[in-house]
Amino acid sequence: MIASRSVLRSLRIKFYAFLFCCMLTGCYQSESGQHEELQEVAIGVTSTYQGEAATYIAKERGFFEQNGLNVTLKENPSGKLSMRDLIDGVVQIAHVAETPVIYSIMDTSYFKGSDHPPFQIFADKIYSHDIQKIIGRRDHGITEAEDIVGKKVAIYQGTQLDYFFDSFLLEHQILNSEIEIVNMSPEKQIEAIKNGEIDVSVTWEPYSSYIQKELGENAFHIDTDLTYSTLWLSVALNSYASSHPDILAAYLESIKMAQDYIRENPTDAQEILASKTNVPLDVIESLWTEIDFELSLSERMLTLLEDQARWMIRNDLADTTIQNMEELINFGPMEQVHPIGITVVR
Amino acid sequence: MKIKTRLNIVTILSIGSVIGLYLYLWFSTFQVDQHFEQIDQISDFTNTVSELNLVIENYLEYREQRHLESWNALFNRLTEYEENIEDLSETNVIGNSLSSIESAFELIEKIRGNPDAYPDIIDRYRLLDRATSRIRSDIQMLLTISNNIATNRRQTIREIQVSQQINFLMIMIPVVSFLGYLLYQLRSRIQSSLNILLEGTQEIAKGNLDLRIEVEGNDEHKTLAENFNLMTRQLQEQINKERDAREKAEENQKRWEGLVEQDPNLVMIHFDGEIQFINPAGAQMMGAASPDEVVGKSADNFFLETEHQRRREASITRNGKDEYSPTIRKVYGLDMNERFVQIESVPIKYYGREATQTVGLDITEHIHHERELKKSIEEKTILLQEVHHRVKNNLAVTSGLLYMQRVSTDNPEIASLLGESERRIKTMTLIHELLYSSTDLSSIPIDEYILNLVGLIQKSLDPNENIRVNTNADSFSINVTQAVPCALILNELITNSYKHAFKHGETGTIDINITQNKDNVEFTIRDNGAGIPEEILNDENNTSLGLTIVKTLIRQVEGTFDIRNNDGTIAKIKFKKEANAKTTSNSL
Numbered sequence: 001m002i003a004s005r006s007v008l009r010s011l012r013i014k015f016y017a018f019l020f021c022c023m024l025t026g027c028y029q030s031e032s033g034q035h036e037e038l039q040e041v042a043i044g045v046t047s048t049y050q051g052e053a054a055t056y057i058a059k060e061r062g063f064f065e066q067n068g069l070n071v072t073l074k075e076n077p078s079g080k081l082s083m084r085d086l087i088d089g090v091v092q093i094a095h096v097a098e099t100p101v102i103y104s105i106m107d108t109s110y111f112k113g114s115d116h117p118p119f120q121i122f123a124d125k126i127y128s129h130d131i132q133k134i135i136g137r138r139d140h141g142i143t144e145a146e147d148i149v150g151k152k153v154a155i156y157q158g159t160q161l162d163y164f165f166d167s168f169l170l171e172h173q174i175l176n177s178e179i180e181i182v183n184m185s186p187e188k189q190i191e192a193i194k195n196g197e198i199d200v201s202v203t204w205e206p207y208s209s210y211i212q213k214e215l216g217e218n219a220f221h222i223d224t225d226l227t228y229s230t231l232w233l234s235v236a237l238n239s240y241a242s243s244h245p246d247i248l249a250a251y252l253e254s255i256k257m258a259q260d261y262i263r264e265n266p267t268d269a270q271e272i273l274a275s276k277t278n279v280p281l282d283v284i285e286s287l288w289t290e291i292d293f294e295l296s297l298s299e300r301m302l303t304l305l306e307d308q309a310r311w312m313i314r315n316d317l318a319d320t321t322i323q324n325m326e327e328l329i330n331f332g333p334m335e336q337v338h339p340i341g342i343t344v345v346r
Numbered sequence: 347m348k349i350k351t352r353l354n355i356v357t358i359l360s361i362g363s364v365i366g367l368y369l370y371l372w373f374s375t376f377q378v379d380q381h382f383e384q385i386d387q388i389s390d391f392t393n394t395v396s397e398l399n400l401v402i403e404n405y406l407e408y409r410e411q412r413h414l415e416s417w418n419a420l421f422n423r424l425t426e427y428e429e430n431i432e433d434l435s436e437t438n439v440i441g442n443s444l445s446s447i448e449s450a451f452e453l454i455e456k457i458r459g460n461p462d463a464y465p466d467i468i469d470r471y472r473l474l475d476r477a478t479s480r481i482r483s484d485i486q487m488l489l490t491i492s493n494n495i496a497t498n499r500r501q502t503i504r505e506i507q508v509s510q511q512i513n514f515l516m517i518m519i520p521v522v523s524f525l526g527y528l529l530y531q532l533r534s535r536i537q538s539s540l541n542i543l544l545e546g547t548q549e550i551a552k553g554n555l556d557l558r559i560e561v562e563g564n565d566e567h568k569t570l571a572e573n574f575n576l577m578t579r580q581l582q583e584q585i586n587k588e589r590d591a592r593e594k595a596e597e598n599q600k601r602w603e604g605l606v607e608q609d610p611n612l613v614m615i616h617f618d619g620e621i622q623f624i625n626p627a628g629a630q631m632m633g634a635a636s637p638d639e640v641v642g643k644s645a646d647n648f649f650l651e652t653e654h655q656r657r658r659e660a661s662i663t664r665n666g667k668d669e670y671s672p673t674i675r676k677v678y679g680l681d682m683n684e685r686f687v688q689i690e691s692v693p694i695k696y697y698g699r700e701a702t703q704t705v706g707l708d709i710t711e712h713i714h715h716e717r718e719l720k721k722s723i724e725e726k727t728i729l730l731q732e733v734h735h736r737v738k739n740n741l742a743v744t745s746g747l748l749y750m751q752r753v754s755t756d757n758p759e760i761a762s763l764l765g766e767s768e769r770r771i772k773t774m775t776l777i778h779e780l781l782y783s784s785t786d787l788s789s790i791p792i793d794e795y796i797l798n799l800v801g802l803i804q805k806s807l808d809p810n811e812n813i814r815v816n817t818n819a820d821s822f823s824i825n826v827t828q829a830v831p832c833a834l835i836l837n838e839l840i841t842n843s844y845k846h847a848f849k850h851g852e853t854g855t856i857d858i859n860i861t862q863n864k865d866n867v868e869f870t871i872r873d874n875g876a877g878i879p880e881e882i883l884n885d886e887n888n889t890s891l892g893l894t895i896v897k898t899l900i901r902q903v904e905g906t907f908d909i910r911n912n913d914g915t916i917a918k919i920k921f922k923k924e925a926n927a928k929t930t931s932n933s934l
Contacts, residue, residue: 127487129442170473171453173464225453226477227446229484292439298490300483307479314472340497343490 038070039247044082044091047075048206048277050284051126051232052095054293056276057269058258066257067250077185080158083235087116092240093251095125098231098301099160102308105328106318110158120241122248122330123234123341124301125255127292131230132164133208134222137215140199145172145222151199154184154192163308164228165202166315171226190214204230205290209283231301241330248330252295252337259293296341297334302326348565352532356525363521370517374510378503384433385499391427391434392492394420399485406454406478421448424488433495440491443484450477450484539567546574555582612687612706615696619645622696631687631708633679640680645704649675649689674709686713727787734782741775766841766891769806773837776802777829789823792832792860799836800858807844812853815840819860824867825924831899832869838892839871839917847875847915854914862923869919877911 041064045052055073058064064071076082079096083104086094101121103110136142140151145168155161169176182198186207192198194214200222201211212219234251241248262269270288274281305325312318322328326344334342398420405413424444427434434440454477457464464470539561546559555578561571606613612628614621621641629637632648640648677685689706696703745768752764776798780790796819804815824832840856848854852875859870882890893909900907905921 127439127442127491129439129446167473167476170469170476173466173469225449225456226473226480227442227449229442229446229487289438290442292437294439294491294494296490298487300487300490303479303483303486307476340494340501343486343493 038065038068039244039250040070040072041093041247041251042072042074042091043251044074044076044079044085044094044096046077046079046082046095048077048279049079049232050205050273050277050279050287050291051128051131052277053262053269053273053291054125054255054258055095057261057272058254060272060276061258061261063254063257063261064251067254069247069250069254071251071254077187078156078159079232080156084111086119086235086237087111089237092236092244092247094235096233096235097160098233098305099163099308100158101233101235101328102305102312103158103317105322106309106312106320108319118238119235120238120330121233121235121297121301121328122241122333123252123255124231124296124298125234125259125293126232127294127296128229128232129290130227131290132161132202132204132228134165134168134200134202134224135193135208135211135215136200136220136222137193137196138218138220140196142199142220142222145224146174148200148222149174149178150180152180152182152197153200153202154182154189154198155202156185156189157181157183160228160230161202161204163311164230166311167226167228168202168222168224171224205287206279206283209286229300229304231304233301236330238330241332245332245336248333249336252333256295256338259295262293294341295334295338296343297329297331298341298343299345302329302344347563349532349536350566352528352535352565356528356532359521359525359528363517363525367514367517370513371510374506377506381499381503381506384431385496385503387427387431388433388492388496388499391424391431392489392496394423394427395485395488395492398424399482399489402451402481402485409458417451433499434492437491437495439487443487443491447481447484450480453477454481535563535565536567539563539565539571543567543571543574546571550578555585611708612689612704614645614704614706615694615701616645616704617696617699617701621645622701628706631677631679631685631706633677633681633683633685648677648679649687650678674713675706685710730787731782734778734787738775738778738782741771741778745771745775765806769803769837769841770834770895772802773799773833774830777826777833781826786823789825790829791821791823792829793819793821795829795833796836796858796860799833800840803837803840803844807841812851813844813848814853814855816855816857818858820862822862822867822923828903828921828924831902835896835899835919836869836871838896839869839919842892843871843873843875843915846878847873849876865923867921867923870916872914872916874914877913877915878909880911883910 043055045055059071059073074082074085074091076085079094080100082091082094083096083100085091086096087104100110101119104116104119134148136148136151141147142151153165155165168174169179179200182192184192184198186203189198189201189203190207190210193201193211201208203211208221212221234255236248266288270281270284273279274284277284302325305328309318309322309325313321326346329344331342331344398417401413401416401420404410405417421444428440428444429435454474457470457474457477461470464473542559542561546557549557557578558575559571561568606625609625610627612631613623613625614628615623621643624632624637624640626637629635629640632640634640672688672690674686674688677687679685686709687706688709689704691702691704694701694703748764748768748771752761752768755761755764776795777790780795780798781787784790796817800815800817804811804813836858840858843856847856854873854875857870857872859868859872861868861870896907900919900921903921905919907917907919909915909917
């Protein structure tokens, strides 16, 4: 009798201990296991741009899957093409700089033959600095900014390079008519300036680094006091954003996780980026301090968009206008995922 | 597991938990302090950026020199912040924005310093606007980033605090639960064991010494229970032994009391003379009707010492253990009667105290008999002495008569015969003289007698002492029965030597040896005289009076007699000594 009472007491204590352990372990159950089916999302990215680091890391480290997304990356040479893919419905989210966005809104001829649906900006993913560069050939007589007068200058038109180069010309009091503009993609500019087809290349990283590598001592980087910090926006169609707010939030959550990963594992992030973009690791390392990976919707972004809108109007590049730039922005996903990144004065 | 070990574990866990929690809280607080310090620095940075924004706006508007100086100071301070504050230096956009602001500011200064280089006014203002916008944009960026960094820090602090609370609970809940479990187990164990021990002790207190306390486990209570059981068992054994001993003692007591009660002798126990116990017979000896009349009184009141007893007790050898040899005490009883008691005392333990047990035998009648016997003996001794004295006197008278006849006759032969008879009677007289003058009336000391006898003979036969007599006699006594024939035998042999061994006037030596070996007595009388003629020695029918007397007396003492010549005459007499004769160690 005494023995059975002792056994019962022992069992009772073990049961309470088990219950207690279950309560404790229950607190730490992973949320990842709660997802059922991954949702398909296509994202248009610029394959060689370092600003895409968070996207590649999220893809590589499975952060998209962790947030219930099966992401397909549509790789393009520029954000402009990604924007086009967005409008064409090839991708649901496009990574693009601010200028193509403004062009898309204010120049109906920007995407010829397309009466594009309305879209929206729901995040900026980087803080960049001096990504755009102007490289001239020394042997073509270019050793200072004013030397480009009368020279053949290659630029990929319809991108943020237009605004950047316009500022450069304004700073150095050079008229458009005094130079010969050649519309050329960044990849082609490398060979063109190497072959001497062009005298000056207005391009972005990492192509400017490639050109400097190719030209070596013959390359002359034309500095400018009026620096330019391009944005790297996440854009979605309004219809998609309104119907899939959870996907946009999951997408931002994945990007945020990737940005945290980059901050905590910069070396690993650089190696992943190098392998995914085929950009040499040393180039990535040399440019690493030019970009911070941080989700935001800032007043500066809005100011820049407005600046560029005004610039288009002054330069007769716009055939329409936008009354309130803030209407272009969807704060919802950011408010859900990273509210402190929103610094727009509202 | 022992209770001590369990308590040690609880103590170590408690101390470890407190130390662990203290270290954890210290570390967390340190972390939070670090974050607050960073926030303070970032806040300074943000304030400086705000001041810079104000200064730039004023400078661009009014171009006051002091604003330019402030600009330089503030910008340098921001640069220092950017280099020294960890969060800022890790964020590239801060350094990049400062660099942009500086470039834009320089551009503005350049334009304003040399407006002629920008002849198109519209373009100049567009450029100024763009530079100004760039500065404003970067300043707004700096404010945003620094604010975000501070917000992140605050968020981190909140996370640390939440983590701190969770970790605190995660540490405390299991530790406290485990400690509680251990304490509960310990309490249950102690309570259970104590209850068992308490119930056991209560049962044992009721007298149930057969109970064995069973405690499970292997701790101190188990050991305590085992020791308790061992103690109970030993107690039970001890009690059994004591009970057996008590029963035995009671039995012995009863037996002893029975014996003592019925003992006709005195049995008394006293402390330093104060009577504690006395049996009825003893009480009766004290002249009391019952022991109660005597108990508590001093034994000295009853036992009186006479001078004779004091002398006798003084000579008693105490063996050092308060043990006294038997002694006789006169008792004056309560009934005023006088009794004599032979007592013997031994030291004993009585009720744990040193006491003396005295056993006494009433010898009053014996004493009275002894006194009467002594008186009778004294009377008979006097009578015997008187007899000896009268015999001696009669023999002396006879001897005197013979002497008178000897001296009155002219016939030498008759005189000689009378003289021999006279000596023989004196020989016997000498014996009675020794007997009545002695305390012992039944035996005579042979050595003393020989000396007297030799003196007597020498005085009679050799008054000039030409013959030397050497006497060597062991000191012993022989009784009267043997003493008289022995005396006569010696008289005849010594007289024979005096008369026949030496011619008249010759010198010579007579050696007399008397020895005793156990009960065998041997007389040897040797002289260096002429010896006895062979025809006399070889004549079986010799009718010499002296030898006839000797042989006759030898038969009386059942002895042997041998006489021969050997440079004189040697006569040896051997006989077995009869009892009742004293022996002393002295020798002549």
